[in-house]
Amino acid sequence: MSLATATRSHYTQTIWSLVVRDIRVLVSRWVMFLVRVISQPILIVFVLAYVFPKIGQGIGGNAAAEAKFSTLLVAGVVGISIITQGIQAVALPLVQEFSFTREIEDRVLAPVPIWGVATAKIISGALQALIAALVVFIVSIFIPATTVHLSVNWPLVLTIIPIAAVLSGALGLAIGTIVPPTQVAFIFAIILLPMTFLGAVYYPWTSLGTIPWLKWAVLINPLIYINEGLRAALTTGIPHMNLYGVYGGLIGFFLLLVFIGIRGFKNRVIS
């Protein structure tokens, strides 16, 4: 084995050990993990797709439109749960580990370059996002009052969900390194709320044609590409962004956020 190969496998082992640490912590708190993963999607699906139709306030007006709404909402809540994991599993713990507890220091001293420690954070965020996506997918099919009509396009599902998951991990890393500990509320007010409300969760992005400025402005929101991609992957008959746009947006934002996140991580731990 050459020295370069040995170094690579040694980096891989260390990075994987850092991921295992995060997963181990997650498993030991699996109840809390499940609660935080499903609370928001359950409430969205329950109120919009169960309570609204039951009280005669169903979105769309008739039964067919209500079923269509429940169906398009599946992609939206799965998308929300993926992107929220990035913030809950990576950004919030990082803000704390950088500042009050300095817990990150022992991992920063692990024998890998700093990007390796940052990459481990992205991977563990992505794994948690994948689990969240699966849990929420199941929940969002069974809660609505009307039947949900899904038609799964596996090649799209198996590419879009993993890319969305690593994008979420990278977003969490970027936010976690940028936001100072005194400004955690800022994450919710300025990032999470606008992202989810304007992230094509409750309506397909293409339907924004009547508000052109908004249709283009929301493209800075990575959740748009996740939800549009999931809509293409899980439903038929609901319009979605063209797939070049979806993959381009997902990969573009992933690379941008990895760059910002790793650079931010280095700035936080090296002076």
Place this chain on the structure above:
Amino acid sequence: MVAPDLGPQNLAIEVKDLVKTYPGSIAAVRGVSFSIPRGSVYGLLGPNGAGKTTTFGMITTRVIPTSGTVLINGINVVAKPAQAKSFLGVVPQSNTLDRSPSVRENLTFHGRYFGMTSKEARTKADQLLVQFRLQERAAAPVGALSGGMAQRLMVARAVMHSPTILVLDEPTTGLDPQSRLALWEILRELNAAGQTILLSTHYMDEADELCEKIAIMDHGQVLALDTPAALKRSYAKQARISLDLQGADPGLAEMLAEALPGTTIGFVGSQLTISTDDPTDLLPMLVKELVAMDIGYRNLSVRQGSLESVFLALTGRDLRE
């Protein structure tokens, strides 16, 4: 893991002309050099703000030097930080234990980061828990540990992967005296087993007690580096005798000065202090004079040159200022 090529040289660490200037501020470290042979215990002694932590930051790859080099096992820490980190065991100034896993897992995860197998990590962790008297707390969360226990766990974690050099930044600051002594004992044991140690402290007695050599730092520079004994010989030659002479005549100081040549005598309140190069001969003479003059004395003490006076001689100020 690939066995490190240690080469012919016998230095665990070599620090050359190290400088760190933070943007927009004064230089934190201004040209520090020292090298530590394998198996020794070195100390950086200086007040807060002397540049000790910044120097440690550069040694442990966390601070990038403005200029100068740090070699660990001959490996440049700036060029190859990942490799350098594999040789380092670090105990930082504040508690950086992982709050989520248990005490034992803090050790096993650390071992895994450093390439140990699960089995190796578990075996070594159990051995260290016994050695550091933490076995009863193995399954506890780290939040349940006392300050002294947390500090012992930090040291155990740092030596978990058998580092070439153990670096401790003010390891006993904030510890109660008993925990402090316990930690000294652990450091002595580690060193007896061959561990190279570099520690920083602002406690004179700690440096004196533990270190083979001490670098005295102030304002980002090493002012002197030698064994505690040599430092005292060079910079704190004089011993100081002090005694309490209740109700003595102020003119006594002059009379004693005549009787005891080669000394400096001060008399403030009832406190008489005599500085001298050699207290051995002086003491009997002093006592004889006092008896002859029929003057009673109390609380007689002799202090040999201390690191405190070394620091005072080098910097012109007290370490506690």
